[in-house]
Amino acid sequence: MTPKTDEAFLREVDEELRRDQIVGVWTQHGRLIVGAIVGGLLIFAGVLGWRYWSHSAAEKQAVKLQTAYDSLAANKPADAKAALADLGTSGAPGYSAVARMTAANQLFNAGKTKEAAAQFGSVAGDTKIGKPIRDYALIRQTNIEFDSLAPQVIIDRMKPLAVKDSAWLGSAGEMVAMAYLRLNKPNEARSVFKTIAETDSVPESIRQRAVQGVDAVDVGTTDQKGK
Template identity: 55%
Template structure:
């Protein structure tokens, strides 16, 4: 005897599928334009991001070439040719090139013995919150060095003591200025302490260590053997 097919189940399945198609058609009718607009907008944003990155890369490459030309002109003592492009780079929206251009401007002022002008330029860099902290810290040290003779020693200490710590990137440069300020304040014990730390710290640049080793010994601080003595042993 043949089994009668379950027509109710087939019918219900067809109805369900038809309802789904109607629902999809209704959703597309209501929101289709908005969905298309959203897709187009997402693609436009994605394309814009890609173009912006490409443009930034292109601009960075162009400014890198301009900075190199500036340095070439400076080496050739062609200051007139270097001035305009250097000024333009100092206003760059790319932080690294802006910082390098301003450091160069400040160095040129130092060459003219314009300590006040150089200090002001270094101060601009130190106060530029968009720059990386290492740039700003170095600018603060260079600013303090340019102003050293006109600053009260305590100002030097307060300004640079946070950077004059062992393990810090600028321990040598900042520590030397802080130690000199302590000497001006007639605090030889504190000066001896920081100069002694610098003399024993092999991460401090050798040019600075050679200076502070002699000062540390003069102040009675423990210092390592001189490099010449080490070679002789």
């Protein structure tokens, strides 16, 4: 008899071969396949659980921070202090930083400048916190300590932030320029004031003070030359 070689017969043979291959793979690796599927489902469930826990924890911290702000607004600093202290030791770097800096502001408002500066300094040195927040904390610390610091210490701290493309040029630059004046370096002070005055991203009030600083340095330099 002539062998059946039509398309239907070839398809039937192909399907049978595939069926045999699948059975063979399942026989040899069935447990591994099941284990991989179960492991993938467990990982997926873990990710979902972690996301839910993280969102829930963040929501609780946000509520606690708002409660602290409400207590401050209601002139209940003791209640706010407890909430801020709890947030300050939490595992969330962002909320911890905000709580610690808020507590530092309260210390400053109470006249406890050394404690406030130390609190800002702890935030500035915490590498778990984002750099923009750490830079702000360093500016606040230096501003509070300005009168007690050596001019060169101020310059060393603030100069990296007192550059044209820095978001902190205005605040940091003013302190650097004033420190140069204390070191009797009017040319360096004038250069910093001029950079601040010519940078559009700096707040207008700071730019106006920088213009006044340039004028004051120029007048002082002229007077010294006249003498």
